[in-house]
Amino acid sequence: MNPLRIALLSCALTFPAAALAQRVMPAAVAPDAKVAALRDAALKDDVAWDIVSGITTEVGPRPDGSAQEARARDWAVAKLKSLGFKNVHVEPYDLQNVWERGAETAEVVAPYPQPLRLAALGNSGATPPEGLTAPVVYFETVNDLLLAPDGSLAGKIAFVSNAMQPTQDGSGYGSNGLARFLGPTVAAKKGAAAIVIRSIGTDHGRGPHTGVTNFAPGVAPIPAAALSVADAENLERMVKLGKPVTLHLTLTPRFVGTRASGNVVAEVPGTDPKAGIITIGGHLDSWELGTGAIDDGAGIAITAAAAKRLMEAGKHRRTIRVVWFGDEETGGFGGLAYAKAHANERHALAAESDSGADLVWKFSTSFAPAAKAVEDRLAVALAPIGVVRGRDAVHGGTDVEPTLALGVAGIDLHQSALRYFDWHHTPEDTLDRIDPEQLRQNVAAWTAMLAVVADAPEEIAPAPAAQ
Numbered sequence: 001m002n003p004l005r006i007a008l009l010s011c012a013l014t015f016p017a018a019a020l021a022q023r024v025m026p027a028a029v030a031p032d033a034k035v036a037a038l039r040d041a042a043l044k045d046d047v048a049w050d051i052v053s054g055i056t057t058e059v060g061p062r063p064d065g066s067a068q069e070a071r072a073r074d075w076a077v078a079k080l081k082s083l084g085f086k087n088v089h090v091e092p093y094d095l096q097n098v099w100e101r102g103a104e105t106a107e108v109v110a111p112y113p114q115p116l117r118l119a120a121l122g123n124s125g126a127t128p129p130e131g132l133t134a135p136v137v138y139f140e141t142v143n144d145l146l147l148a149p150d151g152s153l154a155g156k157i158a159f160v161s162n163a164m165q166p167t168q169d170g171s172g173y174g175s176n177g178l179a180r181f182l183g184p185t186v187a188a189k190k191g192a193a194a195i196v197i198r199s200i201g202t203d204h205g206r207g208p209h210t211g212v213t214n215f216a217p218g219v220a221p222i223p224a225a226a227l228s229v230a231d232a233e234n235l236e237r238m239v240k241l242g243k244p245v246t247l248h249l250t251l252t253p254r255f256v257g258t259r260a261s262g263n264v265v266a267e268v269p270g271t272d273p274k275a276g277i278i279t280i281g282g283h284l285d286s287w288e289l290g291t292g293a294i295d296d297g298a299g300i301a302i303t304a305a306a307a308k309r310l311m312e313a314g315k316h317r318r319t320i321r322v323v324w325f326g327d328e329e330t331g332g333f334g335g336l337a338y339a340k341a342h343a344n345e346r347h348a349l350a351a352e353s354d355s356g357a358d359l360v361w362k363f364s365t366s367f368a369p370a371a372k373a374v375e376d377r378l379a380v381a382l383a384p385i386g387v388v389r390g391r392d393a394v395h396g397g398t399d400v401e402p403t404l405a406l407g408v409a410g411i412d413l414h415q416s417a418l419r420y421f422d423w424h425h426t427p428e429d430t431l432d433r434i435d436p437e438q439l440r441q442n443v444a445a446w447t448a449m450l451a452v453v454a455d456a457p458e459e460i461a462p463a464p465a466a467q
Contacts, residue, residue, distance in 0.1 A: 026376065029379075032377065032381065032451075036381065038447050038448065039384070042443045042447040043443075045443040047443075048442070049301070049439060051079065051297070052431065052434060053431055055072065056291040059075050061287065061289070061290065061291055062284060064095060064285045064330045064331075065256075068288075069261060072285075073090050073262055077089070085266035085307075085311070085322065086268070086269055087265070087266065087269070088267075089265055091262055091337065092261070094258050095258065095327055096257075098256050098330075099254075100256050103250055104250065104251050105131070105250045106225070108245060109246040111243045111245065116234070117207075117231050119225060120224065121180060121211060121226060122212035122329070122330050123212055123213055123214060124213070125220070126223060127194065127252065129252060131249055132223070133246060134157045135156050135157070135247075136156070136157050137152075137156045138236070142178045142182065150189070150191070151191050152190060152191070153192035156192060157192065157194045158187040158190075159247075160195070161198040161233075162176050163198065164200055164202050165202060169414065169417060173417075179197045179200065180197060180226065181214070182213075187222065187224075188219050195225075196232075197225075197232075198226070198233075200421070201229055201422060201426065202421040203421075204230055204233070205230055205422075205426075206230045206231060207426040208228040208231075211226070263325050263334050265321065265322070265323050266304075266321070268311040268320040270315075270316055270319035274346070275317050276318055276348025278320045279350045280307065280351050281299070281300060281303050281324055281352055282296040282302070282324065282325070282352055282353050282354050283296045283299065283334060284296075284325060285328055285329050286329065287425050289426055294356040294420065295354070297431075298357035299354045302442045303322060303353050304322050305447075306449075310450050316455050318453070318455070320454060325399040334399060335400060347403060348453070349410065349453055350408050351396070351410060351411045352397040353413065353415070353442070356420040358417075359438050359441050360385075360386075360413045360442055360446075362414040363390060363445075364393075364411070364414070366463055367460060368463045371460050373458060374458050377452050378448075378452050381451070385444050386441075387413070392412065397412075407461075409460050413442075413445050
């Protein structure tokens with residue numbers, strides 16, 4: 001017999017047994033009728049929609065350090081008090097070197113004159129008021145930009161075009177986002193007069209995606225902007241026709257110094273101070289191109305609506321603290337300020353919602369082995385609404401990462417990102433992008449999670465760090 005056929009038959013005979021040997025039957029866990037009732041009632045929730053509709057309609061965009069963000073804090077305090085939360089207050093802090101958007105236009109001067117749509121990246125430098133005109137140097141990826149010789153971009157506009165693809169877990173944002181996070185610094189070091197990138201998004205529309213970039217210490221900011229995906233694709237086609245392309249770019253953002261910001265905090269008081277606090281929430285600030293519906297009006301709405309359901313169900317062992325963080329978008333200072341202000345308190349858990357409002361499909365925790373029974377109960381409570389147990393490392397998110405770093409356990413309720421990056425940081429981040437039924441499923445998932453952990457008799461602590 002052919003040796004390859006023998007090997008294949010051997011694999012076919014042994015693989016199932018090997019696979020079965022790796023499977024472990026989980027312990028039987030009886031569903032908690034009270035948790036199930038709270039979860040199922042949340043599938044008819046209207047509170048989350050009321051919150052996200054209110055913040056986008058009555059306040060709208062909420063840029064960091066702006067008058068609109070201050071108005072959002074006032075709105076948030078009134079809303080949380082009206083919902084019945086206790087200890088509602090603002091914890092203020094200052095933001096340094098606040099950046100403001102200015103005029104932003106672009107047009108191809110030659111060889112195919114036409115306007116392009118773009119948005120400045122946060123912390124972008126400015127062109128002269130009259131703009132700048134320079135030849136375009138095309139790079140397919142950030143790696144190609146890195147390979148460019150030092151000084152080779154002097155007097156030129158770098159153009160990085162890397163195409164992000166939709167994934168359920170949103171993993172493309174990290175890798176493709178390097179063009180936004182680091183590309184401007186690289187271009188500046190190589191002498192570029194400016195940089196434009198293809199928007200870090202999965203759409204093919206003409207709404208550009210903004211987002212912050214951070215120039216490395218000692219690197220003077222250059223004008224940096226994101227072209228809409230459709231316009232970036234058009235510019236790429238022009239470049240590939242072989243004729244030199246010249247772009248006229250006008251960006252006039254500015255840094256306006258110190259401005260006030262703050263976190264809005266509210267509580268559902270618990271009965272056992274020694275059991276630790278559960279901190280949940282999202283961020284109140286937003287970019288100004290849209291109205292901040294999916295990023296992150298949905299997150300503050302989902303978590304507050306779930307906490308309200310627990311509050312109305314009676315007393316619970318652990319205090320549930322709802323935090324609507326300020327300044328997530330341009331530096332994450334809201335999360336840092338919260339962790340600093342509350343470092344001496346006993347936290348049992350911290351989690352945030354900041355990936356839109358589409359279905360929660362998976363959860364993962366950083367619980368220590370002693371809290372495995374809590375995770376098992378979570379799996380049973382979440383399974384009926386389509387949420388599976390994952391084994392991912394807990395990321396937490398920008399707002400709660402500083403709290404997790406203090407030695408606090410975390411949980412991620414992963415939302416589907418298949419649509420999120422079509423609208424993230426764009427003019428399309430508006431209320432109509434939210435599906436009310438998927439929003440309710442989010443509230444149900446968060447309600448079930450809180451119902452399990454708020455009264456868990458076990459100590460909830462993070463797993464020991466790997467050595």
